[in-house]
Amino acid sequence: MPNQPTFAPLARALIGAAVLVAAGAVAAAAEPAAPSEAPQLAQLFASPAVAEYKRRLAEYEEARAAFDAEAQDYWSAISDKRRARNAKRRDGMPLAADDYVLTQPPLYRGPKKPINPEPEPGPEQPPRPPKYIPVVADYLAAAARHFQFAPHRPASDLEFKRAYVRTALTEGLTRDQIVRVYNFETGGNGTYDMQSGSPGRPGGRAISTAVGYNQLLTTNTVELVAERGGHFVRVLTEKAHGLPPPQRKALEQKIAVLRKMVAFCQSVPDDWNEHEKLAKTEQGWGVHALVLDLDVGPLLQTHKLLTSVIFARNKGTTRPLTAAELEMMNLTGDGTGLDMVTMPAALREIVPTANFFQRGGYERNPVAIRHNTVARLFAVMNARMDGAQGAQGAKDFASLF
Structure with missing residues (x-):
């Protein structure tokens, strides 16, 4: 028989390599994603409604945090002025405009908290009976x-x-x-x-x-x-x-x-x-x-x-x-x-x-x-x-x- 090119060893090598690559891919898919990758994967497969909800939630939380910081400063000043007024009254001292906060308090005017379109089910709670008020x-x-x-x-x-x-x-x-x-x-x-x-x-x-x-x-x-x-x-x-x-x-x-x-x-x-x-x-x-x-x-x-x-x-x-x-x-x-x-x-x-x-x-x-x-x-x-x-x-x- 005439000599033919011998491709069998090369084919076997290629097939073996392919099997190893496929097995590695399957194994990788079976392993849980690293913690740092989980949010990206969740975002990848999230519905458009959930993605929009998360975007709006981030906007709300940012606006609310800024408001709460401003409000905290204002209401701390209200408390400080009140304590100072009480002390002046105890000492029989007259009060003046400087004893009050003369600016109006900040009011939250940012975005409303969005509603989750796919809320996670929580444990069922029995309805609370209304508080009885005697007559x-x-x-x-x-x-x-x-x-x-x-x-x-x-x-x-x-x-x-x-x-x-x-x-x-x-x-x-x-x-x-x-x-x-x-x-x-x-x-x-x-x-x-x-x-x-x-x-x-x-x-x-x-x-x-x-x-x-x-x-x-x-x-x-x-x-x-x-x-x-x-x-x-x-x-x-x-x-x-x-x-x-x-x-x-x-x-x-x-x-x-x-x-x-x-x-x-x-x-x-x-x-x-x-x-x-x-x-x-x-x-x-x-x-x-x-x-x-x-x-x-x-x-x-x-x-x-x-x-x-x-x-x-x-x-x-x-x-x-x-x-x-x-x-x-x-x-x-x-x-x-x-x-x-x-x-x-x-x-x-x-x-x-x-x-x-x-x-x-x-x-x-x-x-x-x-x-x-x-x-x-x-x-x-x-x-x-x-x-x-x-x-x-x-x-x-x-x-x-």
Whole structure:
């Protein structure tokens, strides 16, 4: 046989090399990508929607980080100025414009956080039941169960208004404070037993435990009974002395119940947080039923406001507070409110409302943001009070003076 070119060894070598290369490729594909390569591979196979989401998320996070850094500086300055003001007040020193931050706080105006088009499924969480807010029926049931007490309720709301006016004037509130704070709190049509959210009306649902003309929360009632309960007992005792025997006996029984409630409310330190814990118990609900009583309810409604008047007087503000000033203290707390009350009119025009808030509270408060100086905040409160003057409840109150 003639000699032919021998390609077999070369072919075998080439085939062997090809097999080795293929095997290496398969092995490489079977190995997990190095950590540094994982993001690139994920990006390569991501859907266009996910890629766009990640781009927008990066933009949002960058903008938000820049805003948070700016906001942190601003709200740190607010806290520093507040501490300095408190120290000056303790030393009896006057305050000036330099004691406040006079620029408005930064507001986030960057892109919104995008929604992931392919969210990763998380563990299933059972739906949380809505928090139960007790209503008037609960307060009455708790009072009967724990204190064997049923409030003496009026024949009409006008009867309760008359008792409140008589008590409030005697204790030192003014006509302006009585009527205009009522207008602000209830819109000029609230009744003595109206609860915030009007759960007793069609479509109404309780949004807090606040009840009555000045919207006392359960904690307000517990705290007032703890701090002013002795005064309430003395007022009712004096009233009982002038009553006929049957009525006197009924009022004396009520005084005995009130003493038990005072003891309960004084069973913890005189601190708002401690009183709040009591207010969340059934006994606390029972104490709150006092706001519905024709003898004690007017005292509670009166002292909800009078405590702020006394606080201001003790701090040197002896002039009568306007209704808006009293309501400001009622809403923001006595210390913070008095800071605004004692501020000269010229400063009210330029001092931002942010000076009297924590950052989280301010950013959730559209009224403070929109009416962003002290003067504007007082103006919107007065406008609300003025706007309710024509309501029937406000007219009823005005007729009693």
